[in-house]
Amino acid sequence: MTEINSTERKSSGVKKVISWLLLIIFLGLGAFIYYKYYFVFGEGVKSGYLNYAVKKGNLFKTYEGKLIQEGFGSGKAGGITSNEFVFSVDDDSIFRQLELNSGKFFDLHYKEYHGVLPWRGNSVYIVDRIVNMK
DSSP: OHHHHHHHHHHHHHHHHHHHHHHHHHHHHHHHHHHHHTSEEEEEEEEEEEEEEEEEOSSSOEEEEEEEEEEEEEOGGGOEEEEEEEEEEOOHHHHHHHHHTTTSEEEEEEEEESSOOTTTOSSSEEEEEEEEEO
16 A cells, blocks of 8 residues: 555656646746737837838738938948838828828837737837827
8 A cells, every 4th residue: 555655646746846847838938928029128219201101911911111211321231321210000090190191201109029920010110109290
């Protein structure tokens, strides 16, 4: 009888260790996914002329846009280009307003994430409101 009890205790202890390891792995994976895709890393306002606002995508149709900012940036291979802000929009009403006013000067408030989700857009920058339009 003592052999059976010690075997049961050992298997019970192994089950506890495995259960705890699975719980820790599950919580760690959840924390990583939250940090990578849902934690707001930064937010701010970018200003510039709206170059385009489009709806595109193969499986998930998302709203994408580009602002051309004033000033110059360093281009590829030593050239000079304009500063560009490529962003995604997750709200239909904001996209409609951008679409109808292409070429105008905008101040756009955005949130920056660490990773891209296919249903949220193609960019880590998500515009959540229009601050000003001229």
